Amino acid sequence: MSWHPHLWHPTTQVAVAPEPLRVLGARGCLLELEDGRRLIDAISSWWVTLHGHAEPSIAAAIGRQALELEQVIFANFSHGPAEQLATRLAALTGLNRLFFSDNGSTAVEVALKIAWQWWRNQGSDRRQLIAFEGAYHGDTFGAMALGDRSIFTDPYDALLFDVARIPWPHTHWGDENLEQREAESLRQLEIALQTPTAALIVEPLIQGASGMRMVRASFLREVQKLLKASGALLIADEVMAGFGRTGSLFASQRAALQPDLMALSKGLTGGFLPMGATMASERLYQGFISENPSHTFFHGHSFTANPLGCAAALASLDLLQQNPERFQQFEARHIPQLEQLSLHSQVARVRCLGTMAAFELESGANSYLNPVGRLIQRLCLEKGVFLRPLGNVVYLLPPLGISDSQLQQCYGALEWAISQLP
Numbered sequence: 385m386s387w388h389p390h391l392w393h394p395t396t397q398v399a400v401a402p403e404p405l406r407v408l409g410a411r412g413c414l415l416e417l418e419d420g421r422r423l424i425d426a427i428s429s430w431w432v433t434l435h436g437h438a439e440p441s442i443a444a445a446i447g448r449q450a451l452e453l454e455q456v457i458f459a460n461f462s463h464g465p466a467e468q469l470a471t472r473l474a475a476l477t478g479l480n481r482l483f484f485s486d487n488g489s490t491a492v493e494v495a496l497k498i499a500w501q502w503w504r505n506q507g508s509d510r511r512q513l514i515a516f517e518g519a520y521h522g523d524t525f526g527a528m529a530l531g532d533r534s535i536f537t538d539p540y541d542a543l544l545f546d547v548a549r550i551p552w553p554h555t556h557w558g559d560e561n562l563e564q565r566e567a568e569s570l571r572q573l574e575i576a577l578q579t580p581t582a583a584l585i586v587e588p589l590i591q592g593a594s595g596m597r598m599v600r601a602s603f604l605r606e607v608q609k610l611l612k613a614s615g616a617l618l619i620a621d622e623v624m625a626g627f628g629r630t631g632s633l634f635a636s637q638r639a640a641l642q643p644d645l646m647a648l649s650k651g652l653t654g655g656f657l658p659m660g661a662t663m664a665s666e667r668l669y670q671g672f673i674s675e676n677p678s679h680t681f682f683h684g685h686s687f688t689a690n691p692l693g694c695a696a697a698l699a700s701l702d703l704l705q706q707n708p709e710r711f712q713q714f715e716a717r718h719i720p721q722l723e724q725l726s727l728h729s730q731v732a733r734v735r736c737l738g739t740m741a742a743f744e745l746e747s748g749a750n751s752y753l754n755p756v757g758r759l760i761q762r763l764c765l766e767k768g769v770f771l772r773p774l775g776n777v778v779y780l781l782p783p784l785g786i787s788d789s790q791l792q793q794c795y796g797a798l799e800w801a802i803s804q805l806p
């Protein structure tokens with residue numbers, strides 16, 4: 385098969401990338417290819433497939449909803465699925481208001497715009513935004529600006545607004561000097577907060593796209609302390625980490641954070657439909673209620689609160705809440721196999737959080753462009769496992785429904801692939 389004459393694939397350099405694999409279907413953790421192969425989807429299709437592919441209860445909920453109400457304009461109208469989802473997410477996150485959008489980037493844009501305008505509605509001109517080194521918050525302009533500068537953002541650099549950038553003291557098994565690096569980061573945050581600050585955005589506990597880089601919960605609590613003392617708002621970007629990925633329903637809960645805003649997407653619909661949700665505190669919501677029309681939050685997307693997405697999200701939440709042990713106990717399934725892998729001389733900086741396990745290969749540069757990732761991907765495909773390393777960072781982020789033998793197959797494929805490296 386060759387590249388399709390009419391498609392343009394995301395984040396893909398056609399000059400060097402292998403041609404895409406044609407997939408006919410997917411069940412559970414398995415992708416069924418046109419050539420008859422079955423591959424374990426060990427990264428949950430870009431971190432969205434929460435329970436498994438074609439999860440019957442979610443598929444059925446979408447089907448039922450499609451026959452009732454597939455879509456309606458969400459200004460002037462409301463509907464049951466949106467109301468039920470908002471009620472449940474408010475109870476689960478502790479943030480009372482849900483604003484819908486379409487994906488992770490827009491969930492972040494909405495959080496940013498709410499935070500920014502809330503201060504203006506208050507008559508305050510706080511301008512500074514703070515984010516972390518290595519952050520990734522999406523590919524739209526506001527989200528790109530909040531994210532760290534990288535090869536992803538270089539062409540647009542002149543268009544991106546400035547953000548104060550704080551070091552991210554990421555850690556791994558057997559780490560040293562961590563306290564020192566955390567203290568330095570907090571010192572820099574303290575200095576930054578001397579400038580009037582609107583908000584700080586963080587991927588709680590784990591930065592995904594920059595290489596599955598994890599920090600300690602205690603560090604984030606110190607960040608929160610400084611932030612709250614300054615009055616600045618805390619935005620938790622849980623687009624990747626939400627819905628059980630970190631072993632708790634939300635990463636903010638595992639880290640004991642109380643954000644003012646939370647961006648959700650990916651696992652929100654169990655990975656079935658594109659949807660974003662920005663949870664906001666009641667205090668922020670009230671800051672937009674005014675006789676003054678310019679205090680309105682003038683933001684909306686055509687598919688806001690799409691009923692099919694809401695139905696999928698409700699069915700996905702049912703599954704999560706009926707089987708909490710599936711995410712709460714996932715870490716224990718990774719650890720023994722990771723320990724085994726860590727004995728390999730090329731495996732370094734191992735870390736694990738909930739359903740997510742990662743390590744670095746000591747082979748060339750620590751970089752997204754390190755070709756060792758593509759080599760590992762090709763080798764693991766030979767063993768029936770689909771991975772997408774971030775350069776020399778290799779990670780597993782499987783659906784919750786992965787069986788023990790499938791997980792074993794993933795680690796077996798990795799062991800073999802690493803043993804083949806030059």
Ligand SMILES: Cc1ncc(COP(=O)(O)O)c(C=O)c1O
Binds near residue numbers: 487488523592
């Ligand atoms: C933490 C985080 N925020 C935002 C996004 C952007 O989400 P989307 O790709 O759905 O726009 C991502 C995507 O990977 C993410 O990991």
